[in-house]
Amino acid sequence: MSSYKEHLPIAVEATRRAAEAMRQQSPGALASKGDRDVVSELDYAIERDLRAFLSTETPDIGFHGEEEGPSGSSSKRWVLDPIDGTSNYVRGLPLCAVSLALVQGNEAVVGVIELPFLSATYTAAKGWGAHANGQRITVSNTTCLSQALVAVGDYAVGPDAETRNQLRLALTGQLAAEVQRIRMTGSAALDLAWLAHGKLDAALTLSNHPWDMASGVIIAREAGAVVIDGHGARHDMTSTTTLAITPELTDPILAAYQKAITIVADAR
Template sequence: MSDYRHLLPVAIEAVARAAEAMQRRPPGALTVKGDRDIASALDYEIERDIRELLRVATPGIGFLGEEHGVSGPGEMQWVLDPIDGTANFVRGIPLCAVSLGLLHHGEAVLGIIELPFLGNRYAAAQGDGATADGKPIRVSRTNRLSEAIVAIGDYAVGADAPAKNQLRLALTARLAESVQRVRMTGTAALDLAWLAEGKLDAALTLSNHPWDMAAGVAIAREAGAEVVDWDRTRHSANSSMTLGVTPALIDDTLGLLRDTGRLPNPCRRSQRFEP
């Protein structure tokens, strides 16, 4: 197993710089990226700044950003969502994050998530455990769905949203019948960080964009979570879904998903990512 810990300081520096920009600067002009999807001027500015910082500091590692795409080598790749939860951010809702992960051959091996308006930083490197504000964290020990608090990712927008949302709505209905509470925070990074810290018992996103997931997947795994695709294969950048669950609940949670009866064709992963 490779040692990724030496990359934590530069990743922390990058995320801290982005978080400071979020705290000090307004969103700026909004760009419509598609049906009910937006980016702020600050999203683009932060991504350009962090891309350049990491290009200079780690020239052998490529970069994938949500707003400007891929640059540099591809075997190892920084993956950035400059503002995860832009819709929250532009409305002054504090549930938003900077999410910086590292992929190695498509697997999340390092992650830093900062919540600028909640004052928390989550970090992990493969084999080194996960921390929140420098203190070790572990997933919850919840072992009954009736006692679980479960976050579900945003409903789909854009092309084919009605069809995609059939599964999301069906799963929401099953969760509402089975778990203690269902939550939708609007930021996958925060969901996975809170799963790692034991505040949530599952974080279920029925899609997979690497910039949304890489950092949180690394952190949740190092805190003891199972993070898998819908068919229980190990999650990677090429997975269709991102299902993070505390171990005692994995069977029951995937059972609920199967019971919806609307699972994707395993030969047609809709969100494939080629590093």
């Protein structure tokens, strides 16, 4: 277990490099990644820089970046989203992050989320807790749904978006009737970091890739969150739905999720 924690300084330095690039450089040219999705030149530049940096620092560990895919070992690998929330970043919105995790098998064991424009670095290693700027953090102790702030991931774009959004809209409707507020920040990493810090009470993402969630899952889990997939099983890197919730609200939020599923099924 101690070996996981030993990788944290390297991960922190990697995300620091990326965050500095985001603060000092422009996004550069934008390219389409499909329907209403973009990638910037800086996404690629950061990913290439961190791939090279981590290959030098940890040559026995593989790497998987969002933009250019895997290299090296697949059993133990760094998983990177160079800019989570690119759409926010290119418009000058500060709700964006660098998200880096160390994944062993199908489980994230180290995570760092850097929020370059919010002066926050979130870290965790399996068995060692979660921290924000070096201070231990835990999830909220909210027990009443009417007092909950819940983040919902972006609505779907691309093929079959209308069908995929039926569940998102139904879930939003269920939550809007019960929680204090719903938030949609545009960054899954930021949602999970703020859940870990007690700023949010749940972070619900209904479709995702490993690089979207890996670091946030270990940080949220080490802060005390329940992190499961859409079937109620323990979340891992094969999961495509992420439901991360402060413990006392797990049952009512899962009930809202299941009700949304029923509403969509009945409508078809």
